[in-house]
Amino acid sequence: MNGHEVAQQRREGLRSRMMRALGPAGVFFKGFVEEPRMVGSVIPSSRFTIDAMLEPVDWQRCKLFVEYGPGVGTFCQPVLDRLPRARGEERGGEMLVIDTNPLFIDYLKRTISDSRFHAVLGSAENVEEIVRMIGHDKADYVLSGLPFSTLPEGVGPRIVEATSRIIRAGGAFMTYQFKAEARELTARFFPRVTTGFVWRNIPPCVLAWGWQDETTATTPAAVPAV
Numbered sequence: 088m089n090g091h092e093v094a095q096q097r098r099e100g101l102r103s104r105m106m107r108a109l110g111p112a113g114v115f116f117k118g119f120v121e122e123p124r125m126v127g128s129v130i131p132s133s134r135f136t137i138d139a140m141l142e143p144v145d146w147q148r149c150k151l152f153v154e155y156g157p158g159v160g161t162f163c164q165p166v167l168d169r170l171p172r173a174r175g176e177e178r179g180g181e182m183l184v185i186d187t188n189p190l191f192i193d194y195l196k197r198t199i200s201d202s203r204f205h206a207v208l209g210s211a212e213n214v215e216e217i218v219r220m221i222g223h224d225k226a227d228y229v230l231s232g233l234p235f236s237t238l239p240e241g242v243g244p245r246i247v248e249a250t251s252r253i254i255r256a257g258g259a260f261m262t263y264q265f266k267a268e269a270r271e272l273t274a275r276f277f278p279r280v281t282t283g284f285v286w287r288n289i290p291p292c293v294l295a296w297g298w299q300d301e302t303t304a305t306t307p308a309a310v311p312a313v
Contacts, residue, residue, distance in 0.1 A: 135287040155231040157184035225255040251276040257301035273297035
């Protein structure tokens with residue numbers, strides 16, 4: 088092993104020790120500092136936001152739940168706890184998270200050992216390819232906390248359009264934001280949108296669910312403000 092390799096190994100060891108010392112809050116803040124345009128807030132979402140956002144999901148029918156911009160996994164365990172388990176030969180639910188920040192993807196791979204969990208470094212614009220890469224044709228629900236108001240020009244519409252193609256009939260694109268851009272963008276690509284609002288979050292946030300058409304499905308009512 089040459090000197091360069093030894094130095095690289097030491098840097099990686101130091102980085103791993105720093106990440107363990109920082110904990111999830113420190114990792115989240117570091118990710119925000121590195122890519123502020125891609126992280127919606129300097130702190131993770133509250134449990135009130137998590138519960139309100141996930142309340143309309145039909146968990147028994149959910150085979151694949153996708154999240155864009157998972158950060159340090161604030162939503163990951165609540166989603167995994169709700170997903171149906173495999174029964175006999177019937178495939179259970181799985182979760183896929185996609186993020187452009189290797190810091191978050193590395194952290195999630197190290198801290199979530201659930202075999203139903205897939206963490207992929209990539210862009211949400213490529214969700215169709217990534218979903219098929221893990222063995223699914225469609226997603227049931229897609230959750231996004233990406234800050235659509237600060238994404239590079241054109242990226243937001245491309246993400247939502249690709250999302251509208253990958254979600255099965257009766258499923259939904261779910262967003263939680265501090266501004267109305269995501270809700271308005273969702274309405275451009277989904278036939279029906281329901282909304283909610285959570286006061287008990289820092290800062291308070293707007294919730295939206297863009298529902299794909301299904302002739303036999305009834306769109307859930309809007310979730311009241313929390």
